[in-house]
Amino acid sequence: MNNFLLLPIIIPFFFGMILMFGQKNLKYQRSFALLGILLAFVSAVSLLLKVKNDGIQKVTFGNWPVPYGITMVSDMMSALLVTTSLLIAFFVVWYGFGSITKERERFFYYPGMMFILTGVNGAFTTGDIFNLFVFFEVLLMASYLLIVLGGEKGQLKGSIKYILINVISSALFVITVAYLYSVVGTLNMADIAVKISDIHQPGIITVIAVLFLMVFGLKAAIFPLYFWLPTSYAAAPIPVLTLFGALLTKVGVYAITRTYTLFFVHDLSYTHDLLMVLAIGTIIAGCIGALAYFDVKLIIIYNIVIAVGVILFGVSQMNEMALKGAMFYLIHDMLIKAALFMLIGIVIYITGTSDLRKMGGLMKTYPALGWFYLIAAFGLAGIPPLSGFVGKLLIVQGGFDAGSMWSSIFILASSLLVLLSVIRIFLYAFWGEEKETKGTVDKKVYTTLFVPTVLLVLITVAYGVGSEWMTPFMNDAAKLLNDPSIYIDAVMKGD
Amino acid sequence: MEIIMAFVIGFLFMAAVYLILSKSLLRIIIGTGLLSHGAHLLILTMGGLGGEAPPVLNEGAKTFADPLPQALILTAIVISFGVTAFFLVLAYRSYQELQTDDISLMRGSDEYE
Numbered sequence: 359m360n361n362f363l364l365l366p367i368i369i370p371f372f373f374g375m376i377l378m379f380g381q382k383n384l385k386y387q388r389s390f391a392l393l394g395i396l397l398a399f400v401s402a403v404s405l406l407l408k409v410k411n412d413g414i415q416k417v418t419f420g421n422w423p424v425p426y427g428i429t430m431v432s433d434m435m436s437a438l439l440v441t442t443s444l445l446i447a448f449f450v451v452w453y454g455f456g457s458i459t460k461e462r463e464r465f466f467y468y469p470g471m472m473f474i475l476t477g478v479n480g481a482f483t484t485g486d487i488f489n490l491f492v493f494f495e496v497l498l499m500a501s502y503l504l505i506v507l508g509g510e511k512g513q514l515k516g517s518i519k520y521i522l523i524n525v526i527s528s529a530l531f532v533i534t535v536a537y538l539y540s541v542v543g544t545l546n547m548a549d550i551a552v553k554i555s556d557i558h559q560p561g562i563i564t565v566i567a568v569l570f571l572m573v574f575g576l577k578a579a580i581f582p583l584y585f586w587l588p589t590s591y592a593a594a595p596i597p598v599l600t601l602f603g604a605l606l607t608k609v610g611v612y613a614i615t616r617t618y619t620l621f622f623v624h625d626l627s628y629t630h631d632l633l634m635v636l637a638i639g640t641i642i643a644g645c646i647g648a649l650a651y652f653d654v655k656l657i658i659i660y661n662i663v664i665a666v667g668v669i670l671f672g673v674s675q676m677n678e679m680a681l682k683g684a685m686f687y688l689i690h691d692m693l694i695k696a697a698l699f700m701l702i703g704i705v706i707y708i709t710g711t712s713d714l715r716k717m718g719g720l721m722k723t724y725p726a727l728g729w730f731y732l733i734a735a736f737g738l739a740g741i742p743p744l745s746g747f748v749g750k751l752l753i754v755q756g757g758f759d760a761g762s763m764w765s766s767i768f769i770l771a772s773s774l775l776v777l778l779s780v781i782r783i784f785l786y787a788f789w790g791e792e793k794e795t796k797g798t799v800d801k802k803v804y805t806t807l808f809v810p811t812v813l814l815v816l817i818t819v820a821y822g823v824g825s826e827w828m829t830p831f832m833n834d835a836a837k838l839l840n841d842p843s844i845y846i847d848a849v850m851k852g853d
Numbered sequence: 854m855e856i857i858m859a860f861v862i863g864f865l866f867m868a869a870v871y872l873i874l875s876k877s878l879l880r881i882i883i884g885t886g887l888l889s890h891g892a893h894l895l896i897l898t899m900g901g902l903g904g905e906a907p908p909v910l911n912e913g914a915k916t917f918a919d920p921l922p923q924a925l926i927l928t929a930i931v932i933s934f935g936v937t938a939f940f941l942v943l944a945y946r947s948y949q950e951l952q953t954d955d956i957s958l959m960r961g962s963d964e965y966e
Contacts, residue, residue, distance in 0.1 A: 488925055495932045502939055514947040515959045518878070521940055525885045526873070528936075532892040532929050539922070540899035589960075 374472030456806030516593025578610025640667030680756020687749030719792030745822035
């Protein structure tokens with residue numbers, strides 16, 4: 359028994375509740391939001407260290423025996439993801455002080471942030487498939503609030519699409535859970551895994567596996583279910599977009615990874631080959647989108663799609679090397695996407711437009727911004743020693759080990775297109791002649807935006823340079839993903 | 854009994870998909886309502902329709918209906934109720950703001966096409 363692992367979920371929830379009061383007092387709202395995230399982050403870090411030292415942590419609510427109560431399980435993968443989400447949320451909230459409008463701040467912006475964190479952390483930590491659905495709804499409801507908050511025309515258009523897609527995928531999730539329940543008769547994830555391996559994954563379970571891929575694929579934006587993502591995300595204000603881009607699709611990726619490494623491991627030639635083909639399709643679709651547009655937001659948004667494809671390719675290979683790479687790349691991608699969205703948010707703030715053709719020559723007036731953008735862009739593309747390198751290296755190495763040579767070469771080639779797409783922003787916005795800017799730049803606001811962004815970029819650099827230090831954590835996560843029996847034993851046996 | 858339920862639920866899904874693919878926003882919301890009805894009935898059916906007594910402990914009854922799907926449905930109902938209420942208000946707001954309920958006119962954004 360150990361309630362400690364609930365702290366990263368409960369602290370944001372508690373602060374979300376107390377932030378519902380005093381909504382007009384900005385000082386109180388801002389300081390308590392930061393305080394809440396900071397406390398949750400500290401508890402997440404100590405949880406991470408505890409998981410590293412003592413192995414998987416779990417708690418079953420109400421002291422029920424394991425398959426009957428709701429179990430919360432914190433293994434290395436979920437502890438890492440929870441820590442990263444809280445770290446990113448801290449910088450996003452800080453960045454929001456300069457970027458989000460006061461009217462939004464006074465209207466439940468910070469409680470929305472807190473509840474979205476509750477949902478995300480809960481979804482990463484839960485060990486019960488229906489509880490996963492409930493935490494998905496928690497984070498989705500908060501995300502509906504954040505995407506539509508402000509009520510501009512573009513936001514209304516984008517959020518209708520976003521909500522409709524998520525309502526449909528939630529219904530599909532319920533349907534899939536109903537099918538799974540009728541076959542295995544249990545909802546606890548570890549117990550489901552045991553029951554599925556007892557019946558050796560008959561055809562119906564493979565059908566359910568594909569249904570799960572559709573459900574989580576709609577959330578994670580894999581090919582061909584990514585169509586809703588670009589326009590709905592582009593509608594949100596920059597800090598909200600940052601949080602969505604960094605966290606929400608990654609929850610879908612996490613859910614696919616969890617189900618495909620824990621439940622559906624007995625018919626790899628069908629389920630995981632399908633996942634691999636879809637991952638390749640996702641990368642192609644993302645690359646086309648990232649090169650097609652002259653809008654900075656859309657370019658980075660399509661880069662989310664590419665990264666989802668790369669991570670899922672690593673998962674589909676099902677060997678320890680590729681899974682370790684997928685874990686490295688997942689954490690890297692959350693950090694770097696947040697940094698990139700924050701950087702282009704500053705560019706949009708300075709120039710007053712998101713159209714690349716109307717920008718130019720920022721390097722003369724904002725050299726520091728330019729160089730940090732270049733570092734983040736190189737990190738995204740995976741140039742050593744920056745953060746994207748190790749993950750992609752291990753994924754490709756795992757792909758070669760698993761015998762999928764051509765698709766691994768394709769992953770390497772896609773890095774070039776990623777680099778091209780982000781360097782295009784650099785060439786258009788930072789080089790060339792200076793153009794007239796419509797936005798008025800307030801030095802104080804600029805500093806509020808710039809400081810958290812730079813810190814986050816530096817963290818991604820440290821993540822890349824210090825990957826040696828991260829390796830033991832990633833090894834544990836990969837070992838656990840590669841061998842579901844570790845997870846099952848930890849949950850089903852003893853306290 | 855399960856076969857009949859399966860056909861009814863299939864019909865609900867069919868109607869829901871048809872309505873969601875239509876142009877009017879209100880029809881789409883009615884479609885999502887039907888979709889969640891179908892999903893909830895599906896949980897109930899997939900749990901099995903056996904048992905002679907409702908899942909309340911009382912003397913005399915030997916078999917009970919499966920209590921778990923009922924708890925799941927109750928959770929799913931309130932969630933879909935909350936989402937639908939939000940969605941309806943959003944549709945109302947966007948009707949006020951955009952002066953249309955035709956989803957095909959809501960494409961793109963103001964900044965770029």
